[in-house]
Amino acid sequence: MNFNTFNKYLHFIHPNISFTYDNNQISTIASEPIDKGVLIMLEEGIVGKTKEVIRKMSFNEDLNALLYPRENTDNKSDFEFNRQKYNYNAFEWNEKEKTFALFYTISRINHRCNPNSFVVEVINHRKPLFALFTVKDIKQGDEISISYGEDIGHSNHTIFNWKCECELDKIQRLKTFTKNQKLASDYLKFEYHYLDFLLNCYHDDEEVWEEENDIQNSM
DSSP states (O other), X not given: OXXXXXXXXXXXXXXXXXXXXXXXXXXXXXXXXXXXXXXXXXXXXXXXXXXXXXXXXXXXXXXXXXXXXXXXXXXXXHHHHHHHHHHHHEEEEETTTTEEEEOSSGGGSEXXXXXXXXXXXXXXXXXXXXXXXXXXXXXXXXXXXXXXXXXXXXXXXXXXXXXOOOOOOHHHHHHHHHHHHHHHHHHHHHTHHHHHHHHHHHHHHHHHHHHXXXXXXXO
């Protein structure tokens, strides 16, 4: 499967996470049981209003190159192509503020209105970091899911040609979203020192990787 989880934006991924690819569809699967309240991903991302996210994405050549679709087969203009990437990868972050989030790995996770995981922003770091926590006990073989937003995630997506089949009404979806948001935020508070440790380890590895690349490029 042509899906690179080893990129400089993904700072941590739980060892019990695997990816399957079937009929042009990526699924994120728990290869072993994962308890509720566990950090399963830590990733850099972009959050903002639509134009802001597209602008930041267009100037970030490394991230832009990773996002699907990677080839402009229809000869679209740069703006149209970046908009297409945004449509495929961004999801609602804050309904009231009308902001959207864009990731490389987390954006691959499929939507459920009652998901087993939830994304929260890691505040007070020099990079826009986001943590993905489980909000339910996850069994071996279960698909990892997140909410794309209580409204947008539930609506019919003509881009993906799918419709959420859950029977939750708008009030139920909002209650579920709010409950999971609080759970994940509480988990983040408990795990903050652990996140600092992960980031320090990651930056040490990143510096070594960059030094090795510089040596290879100079040869």
